[in-house]
Structures are given as C-alpha cells and as structure tokens.
Amino acid sequence: MPDLIEIAKGLLESKEVSFIIGYTKDRFGRVKPYIAKSVEDANNLMFDHHSIHNLAVYLTRLKIPENGRVGIVAKSCDIKAIIALIQENQIKREQVYIIGMNCSGVVTHSTDEWKKENIQIKCKYCADKAPMLYDAVAGTAEPFEQPDDTQEVLMQKLETMSSAERWDFWAKEFEKCIKCYACRQVCPMCYCEQCLAEKNQPQWITTSPTPAGNFSWNIIKAFHMAGRCVGCHECERACPMGIPLTLLTRKMGMVAGKEFNYRHGMAIDQPTLVGSYNFNDNEDFIK
Amino acid sequence: MKEFIINTDEIANLISSLPADKWDILAPAKDGKSFDYVLSSDKPIINSEAPPSKISFKEYFFPKSETLFYYKREANEISLTEPKFAEKKLLVLAAKPCDAASLPILSKVFNWDYKDEFFNKRVNNSVIIGLSCAYSDESCFCTSVGLDRNNTKGSDIFLTPFNDKQYVLSVVSDKGDSFVKEFLPNLTEFTGTKETKEFIDNKPFDYKKTKDWIAANFENKIWAETGEVCIGCAQCAFVCPTCHCFDIVDENCDLNCGRRIKNWDACQFGVFTKHASGHNPRNSQEKRYRQRVSHKFDYYYEKFGEVLCTGCGRCTRGCPAGIDIGEIVFSISNQ
Amino acid sequence: MAEEKFEPKVVAFVCNWCTYTGADLAGTSRLKQEPNARLIRVPCTGRIDPVFVIKAFESGADGVLISGCHPGDCHYNTGNFHARRRWTFFKELLNFVGIDSTRLHFSWVSASEGKKWVDVVNGVIDTVREQGPFLKYKEIKEHDFQEIEN
Structure with a gap:
C-alpha cells in the first residue's frame, strides 16, 4: 500500500489538488494541523495516534478554489464529517480528494501514551476503523484495546x-x-x-x-x-x-x-434528518 | 529584602486564621486531572512542580463578566445604580510567577488614560503570594520574555522551597510587608542562602529583535501560514493572563430596566472588528492572528516598554489547532 | 411570593393559519378560556426557532405552548412536518438539561377547532399552575440583575 507522503506528493505534483490538509509535527514532536501546498511540503505530512484534530473543519473555513479540488487526510470519524458536509451541500464530492487513513485510535494530548486509558471514547464506537469513503487509503491499523465508556x-x-x-x-x-x-x-x-x-x-x-x-x-x-x-x-x-x-x-x-433510526454522515446521497420529513413521524407528544 | 523561614503548618494556620468575612483565599487545587485556582480552597496544593492551571487567575481581577451600572426607567425619569462592590480582600496563595507577573502588565493598560477603578480596587485589595516554579514543558517560555522561575514580579510575598517542609518567605512589596507583620508576626528570620536550581531554557528568543521584525513585516507569509490553520476561537485569549480586551453591551431585564455590562472579548473573533456598516477591516483569520502576535510583542512593547506575555504557555497547551505562539516568535527571532 | 395566588404565565407560539385562527374562533364563539396565555403569532410552526422558547423561559414564562396546523394542513405544505422533527429533539434536550416536560407543550389546532384550542390552552395552564412557578430559569436570569433597586 502506498504511504501517505507518496500519495500526497503525487497529488501535488500532478496538480490534481491545490493543497492538502493534513497533519505534521512541530519542533517538539507535537502533532498539529498542516496545509501542504508543494511537493516539498508533502514530506512534512504524517499520521499517528496523536492525529486527533478533525480536519474536516478546514473544508468550510478555507477557500476551496472554484471547480478546484483539495486533498484531506482523514480518519474514519473525520470522513463522517466530510460526508455530512456533502450531505448538507457545503462541499461537493468532487471538490475533495480524501486520503483515508487506517486508524488505530487517537489520544488527546501529545504527551499521552497510546494505551487503553488515554484512547478516546469515540474510538470505541468507531465501527469501521477502515475509511468508508475515500479516493486513496494509507496507513496500517494496529489492533488496540478498546477504551472504557x-x-x-x-x-x-x-x-x-x-x-x-x-x-x-x-x-x-x-x-x-x-x-x-x-x-x-x-x-x-x-x-x-x-x-x-x-x-x-x-x-x-x-x-x-x-x-x-x-x-x-x-x-x-x-x-x-x-x-x-x-x-x-x-x-x-x-x-x-x-x-x-x-x-x-x-x-x-x-x-x-x-x-x-438515523446516523448522520453515513452516505453522501442520504437526505439529512432535519432537512427532510416523513408523514408518519412520531407525534405522541403533540396534543 | 526581608526573608523568613516558614513551614507548611504555619501556612495552613495562616489560611485558617484569616477571618472568612474579610478574606477570600484563592489557591491551586486539583480538579481531576488538571490544576486550577479555586476560591476558599480547603486543601491548597503548594507544589512548585505543579503544572499551571488551565486558566489564569485574571478573572478575579478582571472578571469575565462585570456590571458597570444598572438602569431603570420610571415615568420619564431614568435612574442609574452603581453595582455593589465587594470590599473583600483576596489572598492568592502559591501563584505561579508567570501569573503574578501579569498584574503589573495589566495595570499599565488599565491605568493608561482612563483609570479602571474596579481593576485597581481589586488589585489593591489583594495580596499575592508567589511560589517559585519547578515546572516546565514544551509550551513554557517565561525566560524568553524576561521572567524566570524565581521572578517576584507582581508578587507581594514570594515562597521558595527550602526543604520538604519549609519555605523561604521573601517580602517583596510594602503590601506584603504589612501582611506579614499583621498575620505572620512570629516568623524566624532567614539568613542562609537559597539554593536556586538553574532553569533549562531550551527556546530563548530575543523579544526586542522580535518587535523590530514584526514592525517591519506587516505583510509576511508567516501570518497566512498560521492564520489558515487558526480556527478563530478565543481559547488563547481567555486563558491568557494578560489578554484584556472586553466588549461593552447593554442587557435588559424587562422593558424598563437593564444593565451595562463588560464581557471578555477577543481579537480572534471575526465580529471583534466588524463595523455596523458590515465592513470588517480584519476580515480574515490571517489578519486576526497577526493582530494577536503584533499586539503582544510589538504594539504593547512600543507603548509600555514590555511585552504583553508572561510565557505561561496556556494558549499553546490548549489550542485546538495546535498553534504554538512560542514557535512563531522563536522562528521570527531566529530569522 | 404568595403561593396560593400564583397565576402562571404561559407563552403560546401559534401559527397564523390554523391555531391563531382557531383561537380567534374560540373568542368569537364566546368560549370561556383562562387568560394566562400570551399568544405570539408566527407565520408557521416551521418559523418557531427553539431559541424563542428559551427566550420565553428566560423572560419569565412558567410554561410554553407551541401550536400549529395538523399534518397535511400546513399553509406552506411542509412547515409543520419539519417543525415536528425538530421538536422531537428539542423536548428531549430540554428534558435532558433539566427543564421539566410539563413546561413545554405541543398541539395541533386547526382553524375550525375553537373548542379544542380552549381545552388545550386551559389544560396547559392548569398543568403549569399545578407545577407552580418555573423558578429555575428565572433565578439564573435574576442572578444578573440581583442588585437592581426596586
């Protein structure tokens, strides 16, 4: 399986994407969000169990060029947010190149060890650690002990x-x-x-x-x-x-x-829950 | 500087002997995983190795929400009422040097043209007992802004650990002197020499050089690089011991009464500079982030001769987007 | 506050096309209803942002009633269907943060149901009267104005 940096370099070199929203490490090794704009920048990209930030937030904060495409490094939970943004018509599917990451659970702080007590509760309910919607997949998921809820x-x-x-x-x-x-x-x-x-x-x-x-x-x-x-x-x-x-x-x-019986961010063509209705919705509470 | 020796029991006695109707005590306590300053703490943690609290103690001097006056309309009369001001004294115990130092810095801006009587009263009514700090992580950079772990700036009294049970108590200010005379009259004078551990400073930067660079680089790619990652919350400003921006709004209680109120505000919000016309001079996060760094390391220095930062590192530790102001200033200073 | 004299304040957000007209019918039909409800007319139940309800509680309401057209009758075809979904969440949320469900009521009242309107509104007022004043929200609002001189 090609690794994250290779995929990113290919995308930036071919100009298939204008930039890639990903993670990098700062001078103390703390993981932080990072925007890679050139092939050289792509070398700084990384992903590990400290990559906790949901980068989907940048899809609506940053300007995505019209008819352009941006890359995003996303774990399964972030991909749900990307799907949700597509469902809610905030971005188009073809505007994002999703580099799905096989994830082994994430921990909150840079100093936290990757172990049961520190792994986020959300990771327990991440049914599909493998990305569900992607254009490329990278990384390897390692088994980890599920955190207590x-x-x-x-x-x-x-x-x-x-x-x-x-x-x-x-x-x-x-x-x-x-x-x-x-x-x-x-x-x-x-x-x-x-x-x-x-x-x-x-x-x-x-x-x-x-x-x-x-x-x-x-x-x-x-x-x-x-x-x-x-x-x-x-x-x-x-x-x-x-x-x-x-x-x-x-x-x-x-x-x-x-x-x-609804979960948001599961399929791009599913109508949103509050944006749609059903004639037979429960109304027991209405007099 | 007068120095005494004080043991942990004497500190505990001091806390219990202060009359509760006249004194509030603010001290660090442990809430689950993190430290925080807690009012009237029964079990203050006097631990120089403790990490800084998640939010500075500035809200006890510059509250997150403060009423300026109340108004009331009756017939054609409008009457104003002053808010009651609690004339209670505040003892801050075991303040980090980086927190204590924020008070003289804030005092400058709150007394520059208009004297903020609320802030001044609160400062005058307080006694700050600083505690030498033995904590340091990647986010700390107090040594880069002219402070250090034993810096007494802003403290009235300063404690330095001597051995397991004893501290050297240094009287720093007149206020501290009269406090010691009144509440700790029986302390033994200290004549020995304190052992001060050297501070390992892994990221020094020159704040004077930084100032010049910022002044010359209003347009620079560094602002865009940080601004595009910054998500625009005010976590950094609100946990900061020196950020002091506020917003003044009126709130009504019903149609005929209300109050004018001062709430914390922050330059990272898009609406901070938005005009009534809809025009926004700082219309991107890049410009807002530049403002934050420029105010701290250029404008404030220009006006008041010191930087608006104590290097406590809270903004960095808590930043949801992992932005490290120390790293930015470091890279500026080392260009 | 004298408990025995407690008269609840109920804010009713009603849609222009059905419930408001229904309430009007109740009036012109001379049906007797308790005077504790303050009606606020909105174009459609779909227009009722839950923030209105929060604001009502903040301003001293003891109870809130939301009422509109029956499913299928909406003047704008689907406004009440969307509203119904939102309320499902909103009532659960309010309950979850500790606002008793006896404080928030929902009903469908059509333009011809003057009698139903009277029954609903009297029922809500009686429930709220029985519960007593809703002090929780008032207290937090008054917290900000406790020093104001009366």
Whole structure:
C-alpha cells in the first residue's frame, strides 16, 4: 500500500489538488494541523495516534478554489464529517480528494501514551476503523484495546436523575463556560457565516458568560447538532473549561437513532434528518 | 529584602486564621486531572512542580463578566445604580510567577488614560503570594520574555522551597510587608542562602529583535501560514493572563430596566472588528492572528516598554489547532 | 411570593393559519378560556426557532405552548412536518438539561377547532399552575440583575 507522503506528493505534483490538509509535527514532536501546498511540503505530512484534530473543519473555513479540488487526510470519524458536509451541500464530492487513513485510535494530548486509558471514547464506537469513503487509503491499523465508556455511566446516571437534579448538574457545568466559542469554531458542522450568537438585532442569545447566557448558548449549540453531530468529540476536546459537551450531542444522537433510526454522515446521497420529513413521524407528544 | 523561614503548618494556620468575612483565599487545587485556582480552597496544593492551571487567575481581577451600572426607567425619569462592590480582600496563595507577573502588565493598560477603578480596587485589595516554579514543558517560555522561575514580579510575598517542609518567605512589596507583620508576626528570620536550581531554557528568543521584525513585516507569509490553520476561537485569549480586551453591551431585564455590562472579548473573533456598516477591516483569520502576535510583542512593547506575555504557555497547551505562539516568535527571532 | 395566588404565565407560539385562527374562533364563539396565555403569532410552526422558547423561559414564562396546523394542513405544505422533527429533539434536550416536560407543550389546532384550542390552552395552564412557578430559569436570569433597586 502506498504511504501517505507518496500519495500526497503525487497529488501535488500532478496538480490534481491545490493543497492538502493534513497533519505534521512541530519542533517538539507535537502533532498539529498542516496545509501542504508543494511537493516539498508533502514530506512534512504524517499520521499517528496523536492525529486527533478533525480536519474536516478546514473544508468550510478555507477557500476551496472554484471547480478546484483539495486533498484531506482523514480518519474514519473525520470522513463522517466530510460526508455530512456533502450531505448538507457545503462541499461537493468532487471538490475533495480524501486520503483515508487506517486508524488505530487517537489520544488527546501529545504527551499521552497510546494505551487503553488515554484512547478516546469515540474510538470505541468507531465501527469501521477502515475509511468508508475515500479516493486513496494509507496507513496500517494496529489492533488496540478498546477504551472504557466512562461517559455511558454518567449518561445513565443523568437519565435516572430528577429534572431538578439534572438542572443543577448542568448549571454547575455551564457556570464554567467562558464563551470562548472554541466548541463552535472547532466543530466541522458549525459552518454558518453568521452564528446565531453573533446576531444582536434582536439579541437572542445573551453574550454574557453569566448563568443565563451560558444556558441559552449551550442549549442552542446542542440543539443545532440535532441529527447533525457526527460524534467526533472535538467540542469537548477544545473546551478549555472541561465542560462535558459531548453528553449533549450524544443525547441528540441517541434521539436520532431511537426515533428516526438515523446516523448522520453515513452516505453522501442520504437526505439529512432535519432537512427532510416523513408523514408518519412520531407525534405522541403533540396534543 | 526581608526573608523568613516558614513551614507548611504555619501556612495552613495562616489560611485558617484569616477571618472568612474579610478574606477570600484563592489557591491551586486539583480538579481531576488538571490544576486550577479555586476560591476558599480547603486543601491548597503548594507544589512548585505543579503544572499551571488551565486558566489564569485574571478573572478575579478582571472578571469575565462585570456590571458597570444598572438602569431603570420610571415615568420619564431614568435612574442609574452603581453595582455593589465587594470590599473583600483576596489572598492568592502559591501563584505561579508567570501569573503574578501579569498584574503589573495589566495595570499599565488599565491605568493608561482612563483609570479602571474596579481593576485597581481589586488589585489593591489583594495580596499575592508567589511560589517559585519547578515546572516546565514544551509550551513554557517565561525566560524568553524576561521572567524566570524565581521572578517576584507582581508578587507581594514570594515562597521558595527550602526543604520538604519549609519555605523561604521573601517580602517583596510594602503590601506584603504589612501582611506579614499583621498575620505572620512570629516568623524566624532567614539568613542562609537559597539554593536556586538553574532553569533549562531550551527556546530563548530575543523579544526586542522580535518587535523590530514584526514592525517591519506587516505583510509576511508567516501570518497566512498560521492564520489558515487558526480556527478563530478565543481559547488563547481567555486563558491568557494578560489578554484584556472586553466588549461593552447593554442587557435588559424587562422593558424598563437593564444593565451595562463588560464581557471578555477577543481579537480572534471575526465580529471583534466588524463595523455596523458590515465592513470588517480584519476580515480574515490571517489578519486576526497577526493582530494577536503584533499586539503582544510589538504594539504593547512600543507603548509600555514590555511585552504583553508572561510565557505561561496556556494558549499553546490548549489550542485546538495546535498553534504554538512560542514557535512563531522563536522562528521570527531566529530569522 | 404568595403561593396560593400564583397565576402562571404561559407563552403560546401559534401559527397564523390554523391555531391563531382557531383561537380567534374560540373568542368569537364566546368560549370561556383562562387568560394566562400570551399568544405570539408566527407565520408557521416551521418559523418557531427553539431559541424563542428559551427566550420565553428566560423572560419569565412558567410554561410554553407551541401550536400549529395538523399534518397535511400546513399553509406552506411542509412547515409543520419539519417543525415536528425538530421538536422531537428539542423536548428531549430540554428534558435532558433539566427543564421539566410539563413546561413545554405541543398541539395541533386547526382553524375550525375553537373548542379544542380552549381545552388545550386551559389544560396547559392548569398543568403549569399545578407545577407552580418555573423558578429555575428565572433565578439564573435574576442572578444578573440581583442588585437592581426596586
């Protein structure tokens, strides 16, 4: 199997793509996102279990040349985001050259060892470690011990709480929020040109990082992920205050699964969940 | 500089003896995996090897959200109310040198033309006990911005570990002196010599050289290279001990009352510079990132004679896109 | 706050074509309904952004009612179908963050269902009255204004 650098060099040399969104290591060996624009740049590309960033976010942040094509290094969870962006008409399939990576699970910090305790929970549910939509595949997946789903325990605990207890739980979590919007900026599905939080006529979401402002922001952010979140867990990784944001998106994902038997980002020709409807959708809750 | 010897029990006694109605205590505590400054911590961690907290303590001096005044309309009268200001004193225990040093830096901008009374009151009401730092990772670069692990800038009192149970307490400021006289009158004077470990500095850069380069390179590919990777959140600015931008907005409680409020803001947001007309002079992440670096290492230095950075490395450690400001400045300085 | 005198504030977001007209019919038919609901007319249930509901709670609503055309009756053909999907998520989300489902109600009321409107709105008001004031959201909003002089 050709390796990542070979594929990248070929693409950049033949000018099949204008640039490749990938990963590189900095001078201390920490992995970070990187845009390779030339054949020489391609030598800097790499992929390993520290390649945690979901690079699909750059597909809507960077300018993709009209009728042009860009390359992207993507693991299975990132590919779901790419598919979701195609489903939502943000990019065209032919605009991306997906270099799918066989992935062996990712860990959060550059200093974290690649072992069970550090591997992301999302990797446990990554049913298909092999890329599902790609133009080329690289890398080798090594078997790894599945992480424990510590979140599931918390999730079940929350479900059994009274609503007042749940409110108190979230009040404590949302109180930490400093409104840095890292959760929004890092999210591949948050591509609005103007976020609702930035609209001030009227001011729907209070800009203050106070309890009221934090509640409305976090509820609305989670709601906008309804049937759209692909479960990359980037929001929670980016949050400097350690708010368990993926509990909210996971809940939305559970509703999508239970009520509509739907998962976002699985097939490019599937209509989006909130963009479509069925005459027979459940309406037990409507009087 | 007066120096005393203090042991861990005496520190614990100090914390329990401060009257709770007059003093708040802010000290590092461990929350799961990471450290954080916690108010009224029962079990402060005085550990010079602890990594820096995930967010600096600036919110206790420059809150993330602060009311300037309340307004109320009755008939044709509009009345204003000042917010109540808690005149409580704040003791910061075991502040990292890179955090303590941020206060004199912030003071300059908050007292430059308009004197920010809220900030000044909070600083005047505080006593900072700094702690020598024995932590360093790839993101730290305090030595490059003129600080070091034993730097007392911004501290009123400074602790240096002497042995397992004892610290050398140095009185740095007048405020620190009167605090020691009032609350620690029975300390033994220290006459020996402190052992100071050498700091292994693996990434020195010359901030004066950096300033000149930035001033001469408003247009440079380095900004685009970083800007295209930057995703435009404000994590870096909000965890930073020296970033101080804020936004002033009005919020209403009902049709006839409300408040004017000051919230943290950051130059990395697209809306930060957006005009009412829709025009945005900093319309790309490249320009916004350039602003961040230029403000820290060029404009602030130009105006106040020091850089707007203490090298704590928080912005780098937490950056979701792995951007290392140290690396950028390092590469600028070594061009 | 005197508990026995508690009168709930209910905000009802209703679509222009069905429920609003239904409520109008209830009025012209002289059907008796409790006065606690504040109606906000929107073009279609599809127009009801969940942020409206959040704003209502933030502004002191004890309960919220959302009502529109029956499936198949939408003036814009599909607005209520899309809305229905969104509500499925939204009600679960609110429940998950601790806003009791007794605070948020949904109904289909057509232009001819003046009687149904009265039953629905009275039912919602009674449920909310029984639950008592919704203090949670009020508290966090008041937190920002606690120092204002009354």
